[in-house]
Amino acid sequence: MLAIRRQLVSSQSKGILTRSRYISRYNSSVATGNVGSTVNTFKTAVETAEKLVQPPSSKIFNDPFSIVSHEMSNLAKSIASLIGSGHPTLNRVSSYYFEAEGKNVRPLIVLLLSKALSNIPLDQRNRIKIDTYDVTDQPHYQGTPTATSVAGKSVDDSISPLAILHGINPRVILDPLSKPMDKLPSFDAVNGILPKQRRLAEIVEMIHTASLLHDDVIDLSDSRRGRPSGNIAFTNKMAVLAGDFLLGRASVAIARLRNPEVIELLSTTIANLVEGEFMQLKNTVMKNEDTNIIDNDGESKSIPTPTGKVPTEQHEYSITPPQQVDHITNVDAAFEYYLHKTYLKTASLMSKSSRAAAVLSGSQDDIIEKCYEFGRNLGLCFQIVDDLLDYTSSDATFGKPSQADLKLGLATAPILFAWKEDPTLGELIGRKFNQPGDVEIARNAVQKYKGLEKTKEMAEQYCYKALDNLRVLPESDARSALEFLTNSILTRTK
Template identity: 85%
Template sequence: MSSELRNASKTLLKLSKKRIICTLNHRRCHSSFPTAVETAEKLVQPRSKATFNDPFSIVSHEMSNLAKNIASLIGSGHPTLNRVSSYYFEAEGKNVRPLIVLLLSKALSKIPIEERNRIPIDKSDVSDQPQYKGTPQATSIAGNSVDDSISPLQILHGINPRVILDPLSKPMDKLPQFDSVNGILPKQRRLAEIVEMIHTASLLHDDVIDLSDSRRGRPTGNIAFTNKMAVLAGDFLLGRASVAIARLRNPEVIELLSTTIANLVEGEFMQLKNTVLSNNESTISNDGETKTIPSATGKVPIQDDGFSVDVDHQTNVDAAFEYYLHKTYLKTASLMSKSSRAAAVLSGSQDVVIENCYEFGRNLGLCFQIVDDMLDYTSSDLAIGKPSQADLKLGLATAPILFAWKEKPELGELIGRKFKNPGDIEVARSAVDEFQGVEKTRLMAEGYCLKALENLRVLPESDARSALELLTNSVLTRTK
């Protein structure tokens, strides 16, 4: 089995490189990524009856209970708030982020316990499971159940302690005890739920900001419930997630997850600015409206269109790509990378494993969003469950148009004014087709995919690691 898995990884790498070379030479290549995934899947199928056809099956029990467990975390005493905050959980989503956390947690459990001693593994997590008997279990700050409150309940109850409306201020349903066969710790399961709550809160806010009208095949929260309710529900989810984060009782994990919330906001502000070309900080432009920021002295600031004409074109393009990738990290990859690192921290793994888990999430997150930006140019509204070609309409300069701009400098003026003039969008779309912007974007995504696969090799060979490899490759071939 060990040699077969090694051969599978080599096969994936060879076929991936072959595809890249073929694309670069603009030739038709018969070895597609789906073929690579199919070939690898056949090679890594375990001989036991417990085979898997997709990554979900490895953690199907945990994933099937995800929405139910989240519902127990976000309930409030207000029926309308309950309805709005649970709205996106009702529709079938990708659930990629919690899936990554759970698969990674299962893969980390295959590391021998003596090699997972960076922090003490919580007694409350593993109880008396055989594989943990006899191991040193020092008292840890992370030592109490994720279901137990830190503050006294009478304080969390609020004004009227006889009316308990807040599920986080009372004992909740206990998480299942640690399963020695499954290997996922209760704190890692709660981590997966927290990650999905943070992500969903960001969707509620993003749809208001972007004036979106559909997501996951139905009206967005702002359309169904108004902008105010959608924003408040997103805030509520972040508040609930913050309490659950604190109850993980691990300072490093609390720090990691808290910064992801800040990163989401930072990334959104970068997107509002759009590109590094827009260096004018005296005005704010959004949704077709430009406002002058009042100064402390009351003087009117000097206006600047923000377009850097004194810098050579290549430097402008390089700076724009750097800006785009940093924004992409903050908006998408930060949550994937820091939650992956948090899963490794909770497992007690050593620093080299923790670093590779972080890099895996970072590379996969960048690949995921770059593919998403590519699909905006190639997929229909029905296929992706939201309006297609929305980025240009929002004035966003993503990878496809940046690659076209590299070859056609005059596109810089369109990018600088966020494609707001009549005909700008049509010119930009035509340039993307002319200079193979979509194809070059796919190559960029494939590069990050290969890096993510390399990061996974620090983990022991297992079904969970194989499932993570299949998941990583499927990000490239997804159509929605």
Template identity: 80%
Template sequence: MKSILRGTLPRAGPFYIKRGIAKSHRGHNEISSFKTAVETAEKLVQPKSDKFSDPFSIVSHEMSNLAKSIASLIGSGHPTLNRVSSYYFEAEGKNVRPLIVLLLSKALLKIPESERTRIDIDDQDVTEQPHYKGTPTKTSVAGNTVDDLISPLAVLHGINPRVILDPLSKPMDQLPQIDAINGILPKQRRLAEIVEMIHTASLLHDDVIDLSDARRGRPSGNIAFTNKMAVLAGDFLLGRASVAIARLRNPEVIELLSTTIANLVEGEFMQLKNTVMSTEPTINNDGDAKTVPEATGKVPTVLHEYSVATPKSVDHATNVDAAFEYYLHKTYLKTASLMSKLSRAAAVLSGAQDDVVENCYQFGRNLGLCFQIVDDMLDYTSSDDAIGKPSQADLKLGLATAPILFAWRERPELGELIARKFKEDGDVEIARRAVQQFDGVEKTRQMAREYCHRALENLSVLPPSDARSALELLTNSVLTRSK
């Protein structure tokens, strides 16, 4: 199978990963301050300074105003829609994705201006900061700030613009002064808000699909409101995010972020099928099998070259390898795609050179895979209260994640349970015992640890700074999180 990154998704099992070495940026190949953490794997770094005990501290102002800033972007004329759309932003979430954007933006600022010329950094982008001139052949089409309209307000809303305040055009509080102090470009700040909106929209949709009843320690959106309202609110968030994406006025970043939305849907469809072992043209309709209508041929459809459609093989090892590839690819689409592309977008907006942009992408990809693999592990080890949502839910939903796949490698008969999505009485209990017997959780932890190492290596392309140290600490903490 050709992966989305042409072979960069590693295989699973004892050979599931090859250590990648990040390219070192000229003049910035100093030894990472967290080398010890890399060598000792899961052990969390104890920073020399208390100010790094919380990565949020470096960007505390931006993070503390995140929900308020997002609220200004998602305002609607309908009060109930406003209520549903803002529901998940009210609860305390991890906010990992905007945190990555902000910390990475500060870390990229430490690269000399002379080495950040991949695009023009527009005067409106940098406000009080110097104007970084890019090469004549690689210019941006920025031109305006993230709050300026592209189309007339009357066109956007379809009503008299004098009677409505455009929620996407409100100026941010004291933006130039904040940028001059912190070195985070306005477009990078807006990027942080956009990615959290996209992520939250996916949570609203996921909770409907997974029939969840809790999220962030309280009733999920579909329970607090209705399935229909939760779906519509998620759609609304994606619509508002799309407008904000367009106003970044950078074609490459627009392409990256728009692709993440499509990736989320592709990943969800992969999860509906769940395994490469199923080749029947049926779909699950809330417990009932439904046959997929045959194509008429009027609309030609071509699978992507990275499509995962490996049929069931008579060879057990081949089946397990294919299942791991399917699992990792689904994980990339559902989780790592957004983290990788937001990291790349932050680097693009900074004007950094290609090697830095690529390593930022790989950092987000490896961190995203690590994050979701740990999440899958926690589903087997944590209580409902610890993770703020139902635990041990993956098997009940018929999902074959890393712990059970590792057990399947050692116990071939588990393949039948995986193929039928643990639907028969006793399947879930058999699977849980197998995971415990064959150390599925510990092998999953080692898998996550390897991705963590690779993410840290990618960060070595950046010059040493407080922000890079905070990113390294954040990366290590993913392995030791309990929720």
């Protein structure tokens, strides 16, 4: 019995099970007469505990995909209908990353969270009016008294006439350059996920994939998801244009959600991705706004001097030169810069899409805020682990070039922790490890000062915060799957 208790406590500490679920299931067996003696009581307790720790009839704790397997299995096909280009080469490049097996973490989070939110009683989800299409009757768009509100149309209907959207008459041209989007299936009362939430998951993956196409060009990557990256398989120009096209088609789908709050959230994530990429180009707070930049080929380029016609402000992280500031201040500022960049590049899309899923569910403000915080903490944890794996994984395991951050001159958490112990590393970080021997010195310092172990501890802290955020949701299989998924990020190898 002590061993069983230890199993349960261990499971609780990982966020997979809760004591109340164990008690409620056990009490249910008592109420139905399944427990009739001391022996049977003990046997029932053992069987209940075993089912909780290792449920034989469900894979949800081993595979969070199983709860939303139908939606996930149709994800790529649904996205293909949203891309809708009549140009065969553009279709090929745009769909290239969807062909390979990716992690699909972002749409999975949206779908699982949407299912978990559906367990909140309807009378507590009245922030907006929801129905099978989450159509609101709020006057978001004002017009004449007899005008029909745009919010009253379904996600499948275009707002403008198709002939205007496509620039041609779609009834005459059978294969227009931009095909109309396929219709969403109707609401599944059993599954509990609204069609707009399903569309949200597809949009999120489109935005993420567009950023991958752009990032691989910027980082000169040669592999992605175990095969040649888009810029290698096609060309830099095609990869960039395909990423732009995905963002354009995602923007159309965002508009058709017809919820101004969600439109604002998702549109902001696109800007955040670019902001984060620019922060990564600068890398740290080691200098004031650079007048010169160094591209991936090592070539120095001078930035044109502002004319003053358009006001330009320094970034909030611009500080005085490092020689005028103490070492610890510089390291602390560098960590703040790193976490902000990480939020913009990774956590922004996870956090704002989680918030959008909660908004579409009709949940109240406190639930919406916790969903946002969950996505934020999960996103930070995810990227910090990603930065950790860059030091520890092989190319074959990682699915993309490993140990690339230092080669690209990027100062991530492991080297920042080492810099905290060794002030001389600041010079290497400042010059982006571009001198012979810099990368090897940095790797040795990370090992010497336990940068990887400290980075793992940082990721764990964000993991625990994310788990705590989920406690605002009712207990359900979907919430348990989210908890398991959150924990599994710490142990992932790719």
